[in-house]
Amino acid sequence: MAxxxxxxxxxxxxxxxxxxxxQKELAEAFVTSHTTIGKYERDEMIPSIDAAKKLANILNTSVGYLLGENQQSDLFKDPLMLxxxxxxxxxxxxxxxxxxxxVDHFIKSAKISLM
Structure with missing residues (x-):
């Protein structure tokens, strides 16, 4: 057991x-409700393979990382960011x-300007 x-x-x-x-922002990008995201995060519901792929894409990581197949997240796919x-x-x-x-202030400001 993991x-x-x-x-x-x-x-x-x-x-x-x-x-x-x-959760609400992820749900909007994923086109679902925040309650669904909450259920995924609490492991009350498991997404389909297609849904897991879409979540991984939105979060810029791999399905393998989300599923626990590899230990390192692909959050830094961009070598310059890494x-x-x-x-x-x-x-x-x-x-x-x-x-x-x-950086935190810049990100917050950028999010506000997108609203």
């Missing part, structure tokens, strides 16, 4: 949060916190 943290629902939640999406995050990881903690706070 560890509790290694379920489809837990991985879906992890990927959704990594993309800074609410390199940037690796560079950020080498910065002093104070600089990292400042940079991530700036």
């Amino acid at each position: 560890p509790a943290w290694d379920t489809f629902g837990k991985r879906l939640t992890e990927c959704r949060k990594a993309k800074n999406l609410s 390199k940037r995050f690796q560079d950020i990881a080498t910065l002093p903690e104070k600089d990292r916190e400042c940079l991530l706070t700036t």
